[in-house]
């Protein structure tokens with residue numbers, strides 16, 4: 001490597017390069033439609049990890065609320081180029097997003113993902129609030145929480161922008 005990876009917010013003209021990363025990181029899953037719908041939203045924080053001006057990692061954080069108006073956010077999708085996985089980029093993208101959300105006063109960050117990975121990346125316990133749609137019972141451990149500004153886990157249910165409001169993403 002000629003320089004260290006940089007993590008920053010993506011620019012609007014980087015959508016194509018971001019979308020090109022997803023089939024590489026997720027060869028068995030097509031997330032490009034979801035990512036394309038999320039990227040333009042003002043509720044979305046989109047972070048890229050770049051190396052020599054190439055995008056080698058990307059993470060989306062979507063801001064949402066519960067019924068009491070708490071500021072919440074969902075992490076996902078997150079993808080790292082296969083040639084750069086297990087080098088700390090996923091961890092760094094999560095930490096950078098959490099720091100930005102914390103600075104703007106977000107209470108809690110949620111994720112639906114592999115508990116073996118996310119429990120070591122700050123999502124230390126299962127979430128106490130409901131996902132937008134009922135989860136499969138076997139996914140209870142995968143619905144996880146990282147406290148930011150809040151001292152207690154949010155309850156109620158998470159409301160997110162429209163692209164996330166499809167049962168197939170949750171069940």
Ligand SMILES: CC(C)(COP(=O)(O)OP(=O)(O)OC[C@H]1O[C@@H](n2cnc3c(N)ncnc32)[C@H](O)[C@@H]1OP(=O)(O)O)[C@@H](O)C(=O)NCCC(=O)NCCS
Nearest residue numbers: 025076077078079080085086087088089090091114116117
């Ligand atoms: C999951 C992913 C984002 C993590 O990013 P990364 O930069 O590779 O991960 P990090 O460097 O932060 O962490 C690496 C560690 O996590 C482990 N790890 C990676 N993916 C894992 C998974 N799905 N389950 C459990 N552990 C995992 C690695 O074995 C490694 O362990 P080590 O530190 O003991 O060596 C990346 O591997 C990726 O894009 N994977 C394919 C797409 C995917 O599954 N995305 C997540 C679902 S939204």
